[in-house]
Amino acid sequence: METDWSVLVEFIPELLEGAKTTIYITLVGLIGGLVLGTFAGLMRAYGGHILNAVAFTYVEIIRGTPIVVQVMFLYFALPVLADLRIDPMSAAILAIVVNAGAYIAEIVRGAFLSISKGLTEAGLAIGLPHWKVLVYIVGPLAFRRLIPPLGNQFIVSLKDTSLFIVIGVGELTRTGQEIMAANFRAVEIWTAVAIIYLIMTGTLSLILRSIEKRMSIL
Amino acid sequence: MSIIEFKNTSKHFGPLKVLDGVDLSIEKGEVVVLVGPSGSGKSTLLRCINGLEAITSGDLVVDGLSVTGGKRQLREIRQEAGMVFQQFNLFPQLTALENVAFGPSKVRGLSREKAREAALNLLEKVGLREKAGHYPAELSGGQQQRVAIARALAVKPKVMLFDEPTSALDPELKQEVLNVMRALAEEGMTMVVVTHEMGFAKQVGTRLIFMEHGHIAVDGDPREVIDSPPNDRMKDFLQHV
Numbered sequence: 318m319e320t321d322w323s324v325l326v327e328f329i330p331e332l333l334e335g336a337k338t339t340i341y342i343t344l345v346g347l348i349g350g351l352v353l354g355t356f357a358g359l360m361r362a363y364g365g366h367i368l369n370a371v372a373f374t375y376v377e378i379i380r381g382t383p384i385v386v387q388v389m390f391l392y393f394a395l396p397v398l399a400d401l402r403i404d405p406m407s408a409a410i411l412a413i414v415v416n417a418g419a420y421i422a423e424i425v426r427g428a429f430l431s432i433s434k435g436l437t438e439a440g441l442a443i444g445l446p447h448w449k450v451l452v453y454i455v456g457p458l459a460f461r462r463l464i465p466p467l468g469n470q471f472i473v474s475l476k477d478t479s480l481f482i483v484i485g486v487g488e489l490t491r492t493g494q495e496i497m498a499a500n501f502r503a504v505e506i507w508t509a510v511a512i513i514y515l516i517m518t519g520t521l522s523l524i525l526r527s528i529e530k531r532m533s534i535l
Numbered sequence: 536m537s538i539i540e541f542k543n544t545s546k547h548f549g550p551l552k553v554l555d556g557v558d559l560s561i562e563k564g565e566v567v568v569l570v571g572p573s574g575s576g577k578s579t580l581l582r583c584i585n586g587l588e589a590i591t592s593g594d595l596v597v598d599g600l601s602v603t604g605g606k607r608q609l610r611e612i613r614q615e616a617g618m619v620f621q622q623f624n625l626f627p628q629l630t631a632l633e634n635v636a637f638g639p640s641k642v643r644g645l646s647r648e649k650a651r652e653a654a655l656n657l658l659e660k661v662g663l664r665e666k667a668g669h670y671p672a673e674l675s676g677g678q679q680q681r682v683a684i685a686r687a688l689a690v691k692p693k694v695m696l697f698d699e700p701t702s703a704l705d706p707e708l709k710q711e712v713l714n715v716m717r718a719l720a721e722e723g724m725t726m727v728v729v730t731h732e733m734g735f736a737k738q739v740g741t742r743l744i745f746m747e748h749g750h751i752a753v754d755g756d757p758r759e760v761i762d763s764p765p766n767d768r769m770k771d772f773l774q775h776v
Binding site: 433445457 | 627
């Protein structure tokens with residue numbers, strides 16, 4: 318079998334364009350997922366029966382279905398059901414928001430509930446309202462415990478964007494697939510694609526590790 | 536007027552009656568020592584005073600405010616009744632000084648400067664001024680508990696509640712905490728103390744309450760009732776502490 322790595326020179330700019338789209342979907346999706354997940358997680362941990370049930374249902378539905386099915390639903394089924402047309406890019410971002418949000422909700426819930434109840438009581442006992450105890454005491458401690466599992470989720474979500482190939486979003490995997498279809502340079506193209514993913518996830522790992530180092534778990 | 540008044544107060548956990556119709560008045564300046572076997576309701580009694588446990592029926596009035604008067608009133612009560620826990624529960628991300636200054640600045644709304652100053656004075660009082668910049672993990676158990684006492688005092692409470700403050704400490708560390716408590720009692724602080732330290736009860740306590748099955752079984756002068764227990768259950772209990 319012959320490989321010709323020089324073909325990559327021609328396609329690298331195109332692959333990098335795809336990588337840009339991957340980063341864009343991941344970044345916007347995770348910001349949304351973080352907001353949604355934090356709310357859902359706090360609802361699970363501290364909400365009353367109703368809020369808890371709402372968040373629980375959301376988490377279970379998302380965790381229980383594959384992300385490909387979720388994005389297919391958003392892109393193909395939603396327009397039929399709700400007369401709501403969305404472009405592939407928005408569907409992709411929304412899928413990451415909704416999907417990562419569910420996992421992040423569990424991470425947030427776990428981190429908050431892992432903080433000793435005694436600290437909450439100590440805060441309440443000096444006369445703080447419960448929300449201040451969460452903001453000033455439990456929150457900062459929980460945040461430190463969030464970082465490692467959150468980093469894991471960020472990496473999973475970044476790689477999950479490759480599944481949006483099914484709705485035709487021009488992210489990195491899709492770009493690789495299109496180039497491959499034209500020149501059949503499978504080894505060269507998929508190696509390049511894999512390396513670009515590794516560079517992205519590796520950078521993410523490094524950033525998270527440096528944050529972790531600065532904020533030791535108490 | 537009593538500073539703490541239980542009026543036919545009950546607390547149930549499901550079918551379990553942890554407090555069963557307790558009547559009890561505590562006056563300003565008293566040092567009440569609560570003893571009893573585990574499960575007798577002494578910790579629950581203490582935790583009802585600052586509303587960490589909600590009472591099921593009856594009433595409980597602290598400094599003129601009922602614990603059933605809603606969240607805002609409960610927060611007022613908590614500022615009047617400081618609590619010290621068995622496990623210290625210092626905020627681990629804050630230094631000793633920040634732990635003590637936390638209440639005054641976040642609850643009483645004191646400026647940062649004034650809160651720090653007040654906190655330093657309180658650390659001085661518990662003999663830990665030189666540890667102001669240390670984090671809880673860098674302090675011994677006894678030191679942590681003294682910081683926790685200073686933290687509770689920082690909100691300027693009228694009553695101090697102690698929930699087995701020395702039970703998690705090695706014998707040699709207990710004394711430094713008991714000494715701080717004794718000094719506090721000598722200043723005239725009203726105190727309710729759940730403890731197994733009978734020496735402390737006799738020396739510092741002005742009143743001893745022995746609890747059993749959610750009732751007050753014995754209520755009297757600490758020296759008298761410890762030296763000659765008025766009932767067999769208490770006699771039996773004292774032999775085991």
